[in-house]
Amino acid sequence: MRAREQMVRLVATGLGRRGLEVRRHAATRRQKMLSRHDVDLVLDVGAADGGYGATLRSFGYTGTIVSFEPLREVFARLATAIETDPAWSARNVALxxxxxxxTINVASNSTSSSILPMLGPHLEAAPHVTYVGQESITVxxxxxxxxxxxxxxxxxxxxxxxxxxxxxxxxxxxxxxxxxxxxxxxxxxxxxxxxxxxxxxxxxxxxxxxxxxxxxxxxxxxxxxxxxxxxxxxxxx
Known part of the structure; x- marks a missing residue:
């Protein structure tokens, strides 16, 4: 056990010197909170291709998920990803x-797509993310x-x-x-x-x-x- 602790300490120190750290995944804490409060339904607004819901499933949430995603192509990927999960459904609307x-502004990375116009601080922080088109959506x-x-x-x-x-x-x-x-x-x-x-x-x-x-x-x-x-x-x- 002592050797293991020393190894963990050495790895953590090495990562720290490179500006990295090992810590418990935030989804672990979130799942404990969902369990503690007996959550039986997650309303996932702005679902993109389902990453949030997939993380919920990976960390133990088994209840109902209803996802909302307005972009047609992204919604199609989401629908495909969840087709084998009977407790997870999706709707192709914005809220x-x-x-x-x-009209929604479609971004090059899709997750930054937005009804509201993107501002300078976002563009400066991620110059590779740009709007590549617009799409009419239902709200x-x-x-x-x-x-x-x-x-x-x-x-x-x-x-x-x-x-x-x-x-x-x-x-x-x-x-x-x-x-x-x-x-x-x-x-x-x-x-x-x-x-x-x-x-x-x-x-x-x-x-x-x-x-x-x-x-x-x-x-x-x-x-x-x-x-x-x-x-x-x-x-x-």
Whole structure:
């Protein structure tokens, strides 16, 4: 055991000298939180090709997942990825403050695609990420989309990853949010998308609505080392 501890210490020291560290995956803590609060439904808003849901599954979450992704090609990849998982479904819509149609800016990496225009700090931090086109998409509301699944579940958790559009998603989901035992939101320290919600507004909203911060997950950093964005995990008081 002592030899093993020494080896671990040597590896950790070597990685540290190279600017790296070994630490417990954030999804481990998140899964403990989901289990503790008996979460039986995850509403995955801004699902992209399903990476968030796949991580949930990898770390032990077995409940229902409903994902929302507006881009047609990305949604097609998501649908293919989940076709063998009967407890995971997906819907090809964006969520906002009210239903309708809008245009989304399609980014070269798809995960940065956004309804809101990308701003300078994002472009400076990731100059390789550019808009490559636009796509007309359908917008629904969280309350409209979640009503049917909430009827069969008691402990929902909401994750929102919508490139600055979080405020609008929240505005269209008041009834759903009243039932949620937790939420996960992007917390931006600088404006990355025009009109996007920043960390102070997001945290204030969460605390004003009965949630408190229990976890921070690494998000988006500039090449300079400056942290531009993290994910905040909140649960009911």
């Amino acid at each position: 906002g403050a009210e239903p309708g149609e809008t 629904s509301t969280l309350d409209a989309e979640a009503a049917d699944v909430l009827a069969a579940h008691e402990r929902p958790f909401l994750k929102v990853d919508t490139q600055g559009f979080e405020r609008e998603v929240i505005a269209g989901g008041a009834t759903t949010l009243d039932q949620c035992v937790g939420v996960q939101l992007e917390l931006s320290f600088v404006p990355l998308y025009e009109g996007g919600m920043l960390v102070d507004e997001a945290v204030s909203w969460a605390y004003d609505h009965g949630f408190h911060l229990v976890g921070i997950e690494q998000g988006y950093a500039a090449p300079s080392g400056e942290i531009l964005q993290v994910d905040g995990v909140f649960v009911r008081d």
